[in-house]
Amino acid sequence: MAKPEPADPEWLARGAAHVWLPYAQMKHALAPLPVVRTRGSRIHLADGRELVDGIASWWTACHGYNHPHIADAVRAQLEKMPHVMFGGLAHEPAYRLAARLAALLPGDLERVFFTESGSVAVEVAIKMAMQYWMNRGVAGRRKLLTFRGAYHGDTFATMAACDPDEGMHALFKGALAEHVIADLPRDAAGEAALRATLTIHAHELAAVIVEPLVQGAGGMLFHDAEVLRRLRALADEFGLLLIFDEIFTGFGRAGTMFACEAAGVVPDIVTLSKALTGGTLPLAATVARKKVFDAFWSDDPAHALMHGPTYMGNALACAAANASLDLFEREPRLEQAARISAMLAAGLEPCRRAPGVADVRVMGAIGVVEFGKEPDRAALQRRLIERGVWARPFGKIVYLTPALTIAESDLKILTGAICGALAREAVAPKV
Numbered sequence: 001m002a003k004p005e006p007a008d009p010e011w012l013a014r015g016a017a018h019v020w021l022p023y024a025q026m027k028h029a030l031a032p033l034p035v036v037r038t039r040g041s042r043i044h045l046a047d048g049r050e051l052v053d054g055i056a057s058w059w060t061a062c063h064g065y066n067h068p069h070i071a072d073a074v075r076a077q078l079e080k081m082p083h084v085m086f087g088g089l090a091h092e093p094a095y096r097l098a099a100r101l102a103a104l105l106p107g108d109l110e111r112v113f114f115t116e117s118g119s120v121a122v123e124v125a126i127k128m129a130m131q132y133w134m135n136r137g138v139a140g141r142r143k144l145l146t147f148r149g150a151y152h153g154d155t156f157a158t159m160a161a162c163d164p165d166e167g168m169h170a171l172f173k174g175a176l177a178e179h180v181i182a183d184l185p186r187d188a189a190g191e192a193a194l195r196a197t198l199t200i201h202a203h204e205l206a207a208v209i210v211e212p213l214v215q216g217a218g219g220m221l222f223h224d225a226e227v228l229r230r231l232r233a234l235a236d237e238f239g240l241l242l243i244f245d246e247i248f249t250g251f252g253r254a255g256t257m258f259a260c261e262a263a264g265v266v267p268d269i270v271t272l273s274k275a276l277t278g279g280t281l282p283l284a285a286t287v288a289r290k291k292v293f294d295a296f297w298s299d300d301p302a303h304a305l306m307h308g309p310t311y312m313g314n315a316l317a318c319a320a321a322n323a324s325l326d327l328f329e330r331e332p333r334l335e336q337a338a339r340i341s342a343m344l345a346a347g348l349e350p351c352r353r354a355p356g357v358a359d360v361r362v363m364g365a366i367g368v369v370e371f372g373k374e375p376d377r378a379a380l381q382r383r384l385i386e387r388g389v390w391a392r393p394f395g396k397i398v399y400l401t402p403a404l405t406i407a408e409s410d411l412k413i414l415t416g417a418i419c420g421a422l423a424r425e426a427v428a429p430k431v
């Protein structure tokens, strides 16, 4: 890994020999930038530079950093009670949050199971779906139908539900569950192909799992709401549960509060995380419809959902999530997402003419520039940082998912930096 600079803080040099970074070949990874403060859409570095944050810390900080309403709520909760175990004890922040999420989600999505990360929320959804069948006395339904381009997390059960190439299926072959992988039914032919797959496999399937509207970590691949309506219809036709993983799309990112609303579809299980606490504390939720919960409601102890993370329903995180929901109620986040959408579309438009660019697309507060082939990501990231912008190109894309509260001037800096970094003179080799 690149050595810290002499001007870097002492803690960075001392800790660098001990920290294992995410998604990084440690031998060659760029040294991470030392951050000392955040505020709004800005990241303050140890050397005094300020970066405009283009990705809101992996899509979490939807209200910008350090929102005072969330900070006050967490501080007040910390004084009262940071955490108590959820097994046998109850507290107001979690019970209030569960009721609020159930009220916000459509239909009878009304039973909330709390965890602490997106991957674990998906694990719980998978466990719920499989046990739903077992509790009803139906054997053999232990597989999922999942889609090419999907990403549902990094734990073993979720890796198995990811795109087979991106999800490291080959690397961990034998250690991962083998699911049925299909293409999203984007049109009538796709629907017919999926029906044919389901005809063969439905008897062994517990559920269909999909990231609604946007396959995020798989490359910010968009599909329209009609795909989700097809999935609901096919799941009903074959008697399968339908899981929407809204960990990325939830809380306004794709333009509506939840992507399922855009399609007018009620899935059987929904997973939420990321922006749930406004980017402050780890929390996730798996929300089930009544019929799913009813399959666990029994005199038989073996029908219980046997899951219970130690930090489940953490009171600080639930207080943060309640405060975040207050902000969605009080402030015009969805209008802000619509404004960002229009500005991203206009601001990224010039990138279409940049060398190597294959596509520019926008949905909600998500703007994507896709290249024909993988760019030199490290060089691109360096050029963005030189322009005062934090973004994290991956695969063939560079994307923007800023805080929904970002100022127009900062959004212009983001789109301008991407266009500038891709312009012919910026990417031309130095002679």
Ligand SMILES: Cc1ncc(COP(=O)(O)O)c(C=O)c1O
Binding pocket: 117, 118, 119, 120, 122, 151, 152, 153, 154, 211, 216, 217, 245, 246, 247, 248, 273, 274
């Ligand atoms: C759709 C989706 N599901 C699950 C996850 C996993 O969440 P976490 O990183 O909190 O485990 C992610 C993370 O990017 C995601 O985008």
